[in-house]
Amino acid sequence: MKSRINKLLAEIEQKRKELLEEYSKLMEKYDFSLIKWKIVFSKEARLRNKQKRKSFFNSMFNARVRDLLSIPFIYSMIIPAVILDIFLFMYQQTAIRLYGIPLVKRSDYIIFDRRHLDYLNWIQKINCLYCSYVNGLFSYAVEVAWRTEKYWCPIKSAKKMEWWHYWQKHFADYGDAEWFRECFTSTKEFYREKK
Numbered sequence: 001m002k003s004r005i006n007k008l009l010a011e012i013e014q015k016r017k018e019l020l021e022e023y024s025k026l027m028e029k030y031d032f033s034l035i036k037w038k039i040v041f042s043k044e045a046r047l048r049n050k051q052k053r054k055s056f057f058n059s060m061f062n063a064r065v066r067d068l069l070s071i072p073f074i075y076s077m078i079i080p081a082v083i084l085d086i087f088l089f090m091y092q093q094t095a096i097r098l099y100g101i102p103l104v105k106r107s108d109y110i111i112f113d114r115r116h117l118d119y120l121n122w123i124q125k126i127n128c129l130y131c132s133y134v135n136g137l138f139s140y141a142v143e144v145a146w147r148t149e150k151y152w153c154p155i156k157s158a159k160k161m162e163w164w165h166y167w168q169k170h171f172a173d174y175g176d177a178e179w180f181r182e183c184f185t186s187t188k189e190f191y192r193e194k195k
Helices: 004-024 043-051 054-062 065-075 077-101 124-151 167-171 179-183 187-194
Strands: 032-035 038-041
Touching: 004 167, 038 043, 054 124, 077 124, 124 167
Parallel strands: none
Antiparallel strands: 032 038
C-alpha cells in the first residue's frame, strides 16, 4: 500500500546514496585514504595543508569582536549536551531495549575526524571537536527519537516538513487508519527484521 509520498521518499533515499558516492570521491581529490577507519593524508597533501594553516595568533587578532563575545555562550552549551548524552545512553539501555528496537550506534553520529586536517590550528581543531560532538550528538538524539516514533506513532505528518527521516518511509500516510493499524501492529516484526 505505497503512496506517492513513499515513492518520493525512495527516490530521495537513492539520491542520498548517490551523494555518499560523491563524498567518497573526495578521497582522491584531496589525496587521503581510510586505513582501518583512520584517515591518512599523503605526505604531499599534509605538507600543502600545513602551508595553508593560519597561526593561532593570526586567527585571534583577525577575529571579530562579536565572535569573541559569543564564545562563553557557545561553549556553555556543553553542559546540557553532556546531560543529554547521559540521558540518551540511559534511555537506550532501558526503553529502547524493552521495545526491542535496534540500538543506535553513537559512533555513527559523533565523528571526530576533523582533527586530521593539518590546515587547522589548535584552536580551530578544538572548535571542530566541539562542533563534531554537539552536532553529532543532536543527530544521534534525533535518530533515537525517530526509532521511538516508528515504534509508537508511525504516521506521517499532514503538514510540510523541512526534513524527513529514514524511518518515515515505513510510516502510514496521515489519515490512513488501516495503514496505521498495519504499521503499528507490525512494529515488533519490523524491528526484528532490521536487527
